[in-house]
Amino acid sequence: MTYRIIAGGTLWAFADLKQLMAKATPLRSGDVLAGVAASSAEESVAARMCLADVPLRQFLTEALIPYEADDVTRLIMDSHDATAFRPVAHMTVGQFRDWLLTPAASSAVLSALARGLTPEMVAAVSKLMRNQDLILVARKCRVVTRFRNTIGLAGTMAVRLQPNHPYDDKRGIAASIVDGLLYGCGDAVIGINPASDNIAVLSDLNHMLDEIVHRYDIPTQTCILTHVTSSIGMIEQGVPVDLVFQSVAGTQKTNQSFGVTLDMLREGRDAALSLKRGTVGDNVMYFETGQGSALSAGGHHGVDQQTCEARAYAVCRAFDPLIVNTVVGFIGPEYLADGKQIVRAGLEDHFCGKLLGVPMGCDICYTNHAEADQDDMDVLLTLLGAAGVTFVIGVPGADDIMLNYQSTSFHDQLYIREVLGLGRAPEFEAWLQRMGLTDAAGQLTHHGLDHPLLTILEAS
Amino acid sequence: MAKDLAMTDAARVSRETNTVLTALTDARVGLGRVGASMPTAEVLKFAYAHARARDAVHADFDADALGEALAAIGLESVSARSAAPDRMTYLRRPDLGRRLADADRARLDALQAEGVDIGIVVADGLSATAVHVNAVPFLAALLPMLRNAGFTVGPVAFVQNARVAVGDEIGALLRARLVLVLIGERPGLSSADSLGVYLTHGPVPGRSDAERNCISNIREGGLVPPLAARKAMWLVSESLRRQLSGVALKEEEATLIGTAAEG
Structure with a gap:
């Protein structure tokens, strides 16, 4: 017509x-x-x-x-x-x-x-x-999810602690985890993008995260961001998997290029549910998306990239995820050329996800071949904070040394908490206080080498 | 000293913690903070690293120097260009970076009528710097292993302003059973010289990313080239034996990765 x-x-x-x-x-x-x-x-x-x-x-x-x-x-x-x-x-x-x-x-x-x-x-x-409309409406949407804590409550913003390491060195990963926890990060998930896709290595990392979370009784969940079939394989071998991860897109052909089908996602979710590892809820999936993936895979059918992206949220929604984030500036300047386009896309993705009922976070990021820098990330973080973003990423110094891109830092999340008065997932916030890492107002406290969390380094 | 006097005990112990953390990873841990924010020195260090990465993205691909280095280890090479006419077009038009310039297609087609087991493509990708630094050490380690195993190797094709998928077209033109694409990865702040290697069995235009296997972050300080070559050798052997690549070919050689730090 x-x-x-x-x-x-x-x-x-x-x-x-x-x-x-x-x-x-x-x-x-x-x-x-x-x-x-x-x-x-x-x-x-x-x-x-x-x-x-x-x-x-x-x-x-x-x-x-x-x-x-x-x-x-x-x-x-x-x-x-x-x-x-x-x-x-x-x-x-x-x-x-x-x-x-x-x-x-x-x-x-x-x-x-x-x-x-x-x-x-x-x-x-x-x-x-306009951008302000996207913010106004998104901040009214409330999507609350649970696994070992409660994510998405009004006035809170969670952080994924992303302790990646170029060759999955466990001590290196542990150092980033300790640093992040000391900054009060990790309530959304402690999630590693592994360099390897070797099942033995992935299993080892899973055991390491499981040990940390249980030894220190941290009310959060962990995830190794690997292909859904690898997670299913690990679960079948008895590896302690909290969240099953998958990158998804808004068309069948694009998902095919990721080597994934809706049936596989169903199978992955069922496998994770069978472990019953959540303590306060059973949202067991973690998805990442991003504008441009459909075009990149030749699977866009002539549909604009923002609409393709919104369709990916329908895929996510069908599997009751704990968290979903667009990796908004990761794909590069051929899809989002500069800071202006990345900011707009981040706000659109968050708005569309929230209106569809998805627990939408954002990896506020850019690559070095895009016309963008830290100032653009500050703008998007501030706007998404105002829009009530479910969670953002925390990478040491905003520099992911495994994936080679810039996201938001442990400092950045402190900045936006201070400006907007945002709290953390309540169970996690209480844990930080119990551990003496924050005071009653949620402010970070100083700590020494004798802090118990430092023993994570010895165990790894 | 006034500076020491100004430092509270609390700040001092935090600094000790930071020193412990920074010894364990190249990640920017233990930066300290001023209020909620990064200290001045860290902000400037970050800006400098970003500037260097930006410069790597726009560096020129020196195929001549690479060709000479490969000739020294007994590898022939041939230069080609993608359909992207210049760097700025390349950055915004991945479709052009995935296919050869028309003039080069016919030239490559004439090179190898017999067919080979392994086609090798070296592409600048997003960091010519990565290729300049790491392509020769990687191939110097891989080539003897390939030859010992009796695999035939075609001439190395250098492609400027190219993306991974250009290897599908080249692999098909060389009639290679599989193609290895060595390509400069997106420069990060702490590594502007990271090389990626993509393996595709049965290269032909139209292959999807799920049909490839990737070894990434090849550089000194990451996955060092000799170890990357051993991983590649394993993937090549298994790919040719099982006649497939991609998600279906999961890498199972755990011991190699476990020794990455030593390699």
Whole structure:
């Protein structure tokens, strides 16, 4: 179906919903690369005007990627909750934006609505929103998840402690873990990106993390971020796996390029659940996503990268994850060229994830071939903190020496806590106080070589 | 000293902890803090490292010097370019970096009609510096192992402004049973010279990343080239024996990784 609008005395026409969505997207290099971006600034705004008049219902009948060709489309369509959708069923995309910004769209109302929304609806409305709209609405969304602690409560922000090491040296990893814990990081997860994909090495790392968490009674969870099949393999061998990780994307073909299917994810979740390792809840999955992956894998079907990304959250949502994060600037300048595009994408991803009911965090990051630096990361961290981001990453000095990119540091999370008064997961916060690492106000205290956590170094 | 007097006991013991941590990893642990923030010296060190990495991204690929070094260990080489005409285009157009310039395609096709077991591609990727430093030591260690095992090796193809997938096209042109792509990885702050090696069995344009095996972070201070070569040799042998690569070929040689620190 063709979409038309007259703007500025010109008749603009868009061949279908997919093209309309792509051309309505704020400019980014990945859509230009894919050849789906608007050809002028004027066309982009005309597309937004046209998109504002599209009924939300249209997304239930006009699939951007054919139902028959893609299992993510099937997942989205088959799991759509028509009852939950009813309160907004009569709205256009533009009306939906206006409504979201009113008090009527309260935290409770948005929670009840989540399963009635499809990723395409959420992506569409985000395209009509300014950055401040993305922040205002996202901060109303409350998504709370649990494993050994409670993540996502109002006024809190968790941190993934990311102690990567270039060749998985356990003492090196332990040093980063100790440093991070001393900075009060690690409530989202202590999660290692291993350099190796060797099962014996991964198992060894899992045992190491399990030992640390249990020896010091830390109310948090651990994860080795390896392929889901490796995690399943470890669980079958009796290795203590807390969270099962997988990178996922919004199309079947892209997931295929990751070597993953929805059935594998189901199997991974079942395997993790069978261990019953959570103490306060059973959200056992950890997913990472990022704009541009579908195009990179040749699996985008002509759909713009932001919409593809939102579809990935439908995949995540189906498996009740503990945490999900977009790795927003990791993929490089061919998809998000500079600080401006990375900031915008980070806010969009967080907004779309939250509105869909996903516990959305963000790896606020960039690579050295992008036109970005620490100042851009400060901007995005501040904006996401204001938007109520579920968690961010904590890497020593913001420099990941294994993955070769810059994320946020242990210091950065302290900065945003200080500016916005954000607390930690309550169980973890209480543990920090018990360990004498923070005072009653949550402020870090000084500590010496005799602090018990330093013994982690000897054990590793 | 006034400086010592200004330092509280608490700050001093924290500094002792930091010294213990920094001895164990190259990660930026134990930086200390001023309030919530990084001390001035650390902020500036970080900025300097970022500047150096930025410069590595834009360094020129010196294929001539590499060609001479490889000739010395008995490897022929041939230079080619990707379809990306310049560095800035390369950075934003991965599609162009994944395929050969038209002129070079025909030239490579004529080189090796017989076919080989192993095709080798050396690409600048995102750090020509990494290739300049680590490609020759890696190949010098790998080549004797490949020859001892009786594998035939094609001429090394240097490709400027290239990405991993360019190896699919080159591997197919060389009629190689598998292709190894040595490529400069994204420079990090503490390593602007990290080399990656990607193995793809049955190279042909259109292979997906799940069909490759990767050995990353090859450099002094990371996975040292001789050890990386041993890992590559294992992967090559298993890949050719089982006739596959990628997720299906999990690396199982644990002992090699366990000795990474010694290598």
